[in-house]
Structures are given as structure tokens and as C-alpha cells.
Amino acid sequence: MAQPFILPRSQPEAQGISSYAITEFINSIEAHNLELHSFMLLRHGHVLAEGWWNPYEANLPHMLFSLSKSFTSTAIGLAVDEGILSLDDQVISFFPDDLPVEVSANLAAMQIRHLLMMGTGNGEDTMGALVQQAEGNWVKGFLSVPVGYTPGTHFLYNTGATYMLSAILQKVSNQTLLEYLEPRLLEPLNIRNATWAVCPRGINTGGFGMNITTEAIANFGQLYLQKGIWNGKRLLSEAWVEEATSKHISNGDSDANDWTQGYGYQFWRSRHNAYRGDGAFGQYCVVLPEQDVVIAITAGLGDMQIVLNEVWDILLPALKSEALAKDEPAAALLQSLLNNLKLDPPQLQLLSVRETAINGREYSLEVNEDKYEKFSIRFEANEATAVFTMSYGDNIFQLGRGAWLPSKIQVSDVENGHNIASRISSSFTWQDDNTLVLVIRYIEMPFYQTIICRFEGEELVLEKTVNVSFGPKETAPIKGKQLNG
Template identity: 30%
Template sequence: MNFQKITETLEPVNLVSCLISQQGQLLFEQYREPQLADALDKINSCTKSILSALCCIALDQGLLPDPSTPVSFFFPQLANDPQSQKADITLLHLLTMTSGINWTEFGGQNSFPSMTRTPHWVNFVLDQPLADVPGTRMTYNSGGSQLLAAILREVTGMSVARYAENHLFGPLGIESYTWEQDPQGIHTGGFGMSMRPLDMLKFGQLYAQQGRWGNQQIISQALIHRSTQPAIHAESPRRGSYGWHWWTDTYPDQTGTGLNTPSFDYFNAYGFGGQAIYIVPSLEAVIVLTNDQRVKKKIPLHVFRTAIAPYLLT
């Protein structure tokens, strides 16, 4: 890897942190200020990928039923909904954001802010009408993530955070974090977590190591693979595809490239404002980016592809 080039291209972006590991070794660690290494960063929608990991653990433990299970198993009111196809929504549809629920995360209906202003977030999501047949189209929906968090609390018999501490954070040695909750005390499935960059790297490293940490298989290899495979193509302006609360893509774009052009597949968590965890399986590499500049000054989605990816193969 050409770390000098990476440093040069990242300089104008002014990130809070950039960490790169390969084969489990931390090779690049850069912070805007040294004290930021121990600060908790709001990881926003990267929380979704942690929720995905917890769902996989619950599946491995037999606590969560097969992803083909209808969500009405947990929310019986869906079976009696006037829109009969709402009863067809499955766990897999929630994981892949293909529930068909009429939702505009920001703008338009402004569904996400509307949800957070209600006294019962889960009921708000369940009450939304369908816009598409379940399973046919991806619509980014943090409300669906909140349904998954509510389901996890039900099947595990404990809070989502406690379950994470027992079966994910504990084994990884992640001790410092905060996690928001909805009015019913359900930890937020689609956002709301804060953690240190080094702990974000640990989480990414777990996936780079096929779910294994030390002598413990925290997530089965089968579910690591299944959850990070492209499940449905993302519509413009988003790029790539979506798995189980993970984004998937290839670098570089294959159109117009020669047969011998080096390339790699990757999957990543991404949170508003420039929080990201990238895993490149073929290189056994994990890249963590954090930022604190919001709105117009936020880090662009393509910073990984322009400032880091070109130099991972050199």
C-alpha cells in the first residue's frame, strides 16, 4: 500500500481519523488531533451493520428464526392489515431494505425525522402503507432497522445493548460506547451509536477474519458470507448493491477497464457525515474513516474510492 499517497490525498479532507489494517496488523493510524483517538465518534448508520452482526449471531444461536420468516410472526397486526401484502414482509426484506414500506428517509415525507418525533417508533413504521411489493425494490429505511432491533429484544429476552455486550462487544474487547434508545427503551437499530475508531476497526476486522476472533467463532462463516453478498442493486444516486445492512461494491468500475486491470470487491458500513468501515476480503484489509463535519462540509461518499482505494493495490 502506498501510505504516502494516501496521506497526501486525505490531507484536504481533514478527517477526524483514518485507520488501515491488513492481515490483522494496524499499518496506518492518523488523527486530526492525538486526543481524538480515545473520543467516541457518532457512527450514525454504521449502527445498522452492527445490528446485522447481532442478527447473524442470533440466527447462529437459533434465537432468530430463518430470514424467510414473515415479520407478522412478531407483529400480528400486519396479518390483519388492509394491505394484505404487508403480511408478506419477511426478516430478509427488513435486512435488505426491501420491505416495500412507503418511506423517504430524508426529504419528501421526511419519514425518519417524523418517526423520531412520535411516541412509539415501531408502531409508526408498522402503520406506514406499502409503496412496492415486498422484495422488489430497495428503499433506505431506518424504520425497518428499528423493527429488527425490537425483534432482537424479543427473541433474546434482553436489551439489544446487553446482547451486544455479551456476544459481540465483550469478545472484541469493546468497552467504551453509547447507544440511544427509542421511547420504549429499544436501542436504535439504524443509528444512535458512538464508539472509538479503534473499536470500529475491531468490528471490521471480525468480518475480515470471517467471523473469528482469537479462538472463538463469533459469527459463522456462512452468515458472514451471506450477509455481505449483494442482495439487491442500489438505485441512483446510490451506487453498488445492498446486503444485510451492508453496502457492497467493486473497485474500480468494470465498465471501460481492461481485462488485466487490478480490481477488488468490498463491502462497507456507512454513516451520515463520513463515518465508514470498509472491508476488502481479497486484501485482508479494513479501513475506518470518521469525520465530524456536517451537512455541506460532510465528507463525500466517494472519498474511499478516490483517496484510498487507488493506492491499496500499489
């Protein structure tokens, strides 16, 4: 078997950017308290800088959220190249058994291209109708939603539309979206062990749910920058790359907002004639064709615009047309910074006299939305084990004392009847003698949760927050009482 092609590495100066500029970018990111998990900068086909903030690691996949959409678009492009579908195909033509009793003129007019450009004519994101469909038939749920606008005339970011692209592809290829992409895109790009969530009927979700590494994101961006060619071989037609990344519909007119520069086929247009795929909480694949640059980032961010502002304000002006003179001190400083990136666990008060009294004791918890019934924690010299008991099993967290301790947690998925394994890195510290702080990072996702445990006599109050969320970041405090024995 031939060895996979891996992008070459180069010092930044050799590709026309100062190492100091990249150092400034990273320092500015940290000064703004922006939580990046990884960063890769590519230029002229070379990796110039790459780093992962500990406890995140290069070999671990990361949840992409809507960056998945750009991969779904690529699958449609491949299918167009193979002639198994056309962008002019009517959406309803693929699902005659799932149509509503009355098919409106707008629904009948909806084509694959309208799904791609987020111009379906829907007035609201259809995902609610999909997941609430009683039979688990997301296609039927999508087709039941009214189409109030003429397709192609009204932009609406609509994750359900991307799901329909996945469903159509599976219909015409007899393969899931992931199965279809494996030999055509993922294997050639050296994207290994990709996973993708599925709907109740086994169709990949399309608009979200893909998990791959940061380097895989970078390789994908480089393929698009090279107009569909990878390692000297064409994987995707140049015509598709051009069409997918061009503006097909307007989505606003703010000069300062990278989400109002127009939308392509599951790609966002950006300022400075760039384009990108991106996902919630800071998952980016940014392509700057004029500068021959790709930037891949994973993160846990509440504000995604700020990072792009940093790219435009710091990195973009530093990109020069010619190679720069070698600058070994600057390159060494940058490499040292990249090698030592980290997100420190809280280290407030490492010991408490309270530990002996609560060590191994169980607390009964009042009814709560997390369905926790009991809580206990057992301390050792340098770590602790926290157990949250539910009716259908335990969530067990291994935590380092003021340090990250990597482990896996089996999260019970009671609705689907199985456990979900998730890699975590967790720590604990004491805020004061009566207040314990637990931090659990899900290191293949953007999320981490902080659990404050307040002890008073035999009483306990748990307060849980999450760093980023589509909904509330805090849950209601949970009260508990120490059990006898």
C-alpha cells in the same frame, strides 16, 4: 481475567504496502481539505497506520450514524445462529398488538430478510412516521406506513427498517440490542463503553445512535474479514458473514459510485469487490477481502465518495502480494506524519481593543430558533468563557485563544428533562477589532460550529454555521443589545 486481544502493529512494508503510499493518501486527503478525524489501515491482521487529527483522540468514541446498522445486522446473525429467530419470520408476527386495522398483503409478506436488505416495499423512509407517532410507539408507527411494493423487489434506504430489527431482537431475547451484543460481540472484540441511543420505549434505535472508538470499528471489520473468527475463536458463523456481505438487491448501476453496487444485509457493496458499513458525514468500515485489508475512518465530511475514491486511486494500487524491502526513512516519515495530524484552530488576530469594552457584559438577544436569551463573554490572558443563556439553563463554552481548549459542556435537553454531557474543544480569535470568531468542536461527533460575533457600539449580531448537517448549515442571524449595568 484474561487480557483482551489487541491487534499487532507492523511496518507497512512488512505487509506489502509502501509507507510512501500511505503518506501520499494522507497528504492527498489534506490537500483536498477533507476533514478526517481518524484513520486506521489494517492488513493481514496487523495495524499498519493509525492516526487521529488533534483535537480528536484515540480513546474517545465517535458517533457512527448509519454504520450502527452493520452492528444491528450482526446481532440478527447471532440470533439466527442461536435459533431464536429466522430470516423467513414475518415482521407482523412479533407485534400483534401494534398492527393497523387492515393489514395489507405486502405488509403481511414482509420478512426479517426484507428489513435487512432494505427491500421492505416502503416507498419512503419510515423514520418520519416513527418519530411522529403520538404514543412514542415507533413499532406502531412503522407498521402504519403503506407498503406499496412487493417486499424484496424495491430498494429503499430505510432507517426505520433497521429499528424494527432492533425491536424484534429485543422481543425475542428480552434484552436490548446493546445488551445482547455485549457478551457475544463487543466484549470479545475489546469494544468497551459502547453506547446506543434508545427510542421513547427503551428500544435501541438500531439504524443509528451507536458510539464507539475507531479501533473498535477496525476490530469489527477485521472480524468480518476473518469470516467471523477473532483471536482463534468463532464469534459469528462464516455463513452469516458471507450472506450479510453479499448483494441481495440492486440499488443503481453507476460504475463510478460506491452507493450503486448493490446492498447486502445492512452492508453496502463497493467497487473492487469490497464491502463496507458506513455512516453519515464519513464514518467508514471498509473491508477488501481480496487484499486482506480493513480501513476504519471517522470524519466530518460533506462528500463521502471522495474519500473512497482516494482509497481506490492511491492505496489499492499500492497493495502488493509480497512483503516489500524495509524502508526506514519512509516508515519514519509516515510515523511522524501520523503523530502530528491536526486540525488547526483559526488564528487570525489574537487580540482586540474591543475586549475591554465587552468583557463580562451581557447582551439581550432577540427571539431565535436556538432559544438563546442572553450572551456574554469574559476574557482572560489565554482563554475566554462564552455563556449562552436559555430559559432552562446556560451553555458555557471554555475557549482557548487561538488554541484548542478541551472541556465538557452540559447541553440542556429540555424535552427529556436532563442534561447531556458532551466533550468539546473550542477556540476563539478576532477577525478584526469588531469581529470575534468562536469555533466549537464536538469531538465525539462529526460536527463543529462557528459563531461569528459582530460588535458595533452596543449592538451585537451572532451568525452561526455548522460544518455538516442534514438540513441547513446556517441559522438566521441573531441580533442583540448590550444590557445596562
